[in-house]
Amino acid sequence: MTSTDVTIEFKSSLPPPVCKEFSFIWAVESSSDSSVPAIILGGTPGSQNSRFKIEKAGEGAGENTYKLTSLDGTVGNVTGIFLAPQLVLTNDNAKTTFVKFNKYNEAITSASRVEKSALRMFPF
Numbered sequence: 001m002t003s004t005d006v007t008i009e010f011k012s013s014l015p016p017p018v019c020k021e022f023s024f025i026w027a028v029e030s031s032s033d034s035s036v037p038a039i040i041l042g043g044t045p046g047s048q049n050s051r052f053k054i055e056k057a058g059e060g061a062g063e064n065t066y067k068l069t070s071l072d073g074t075v076g077n078v079t080g081i082f083l084a085p086q087l088v089l090t091n092d093n094a095k096t097t098f099v100k101f102n103k104y105n106e107a108i109t110s111a112s113r114v115e116k117s118a119l120r121m122f123p124f
Contacts, residue, residue, distance in 0.1 A: 005051040008068075010041060025050055028070055028089055039075060039087035057098050064101050 010024040027043030027050045043050030048071070057065040068075040076095035080086030087097065 005053060007043070007045045007050055008052055026052065028072065036078065036088045036090060037072070039089070057096075061098060062100070065098050066101065067096055067098055 008026040010026070022042040023044065024041050025043035025045060026039055026041065027047070029038045029040045030049050032038075051070060052075070053069045054066050055069055057067050070089060073089035073091050074093075074096050075087055076090035076092065077085040077097050078088050078090075078095060088095075090096065
């Protein structure tokens with residue numbers, strides 16, 4: 001989808017959390033010696049560890065199916081604490097996280113017929 005680096009930021013409609021001291025930008029954890037670095041929040045726009053790309057998943061993956069990559073690997077998931085999935089960098093295709101982008105139209109107001117196009121990301 002893009003050969004340009006993108007910064008991914010988590011946004012929520014919930015009220016801001018108590019802790020406002022770190023960003024909600026994704027980053028590859030660089031503080032540990034893990035062979036499978038985690039994807040964490042707290043990145044900085046433009047920094048090396050906060051750069052990702054959106055790439056076609058390849059043959060047989062289905063229409064509009066993509067994967068997220070960084071300079072050091074592909075974003076995948078492993079079972080983390082409390083058996084919850086945790087995003088990590090991996091070169092293991094079996095652990096790759098695929099996302100599907102669906103185009104949708106949303107009316108801005110019910111009185112106007114103006115529609116707004118956008119992309120939404122659905123992990124599966």
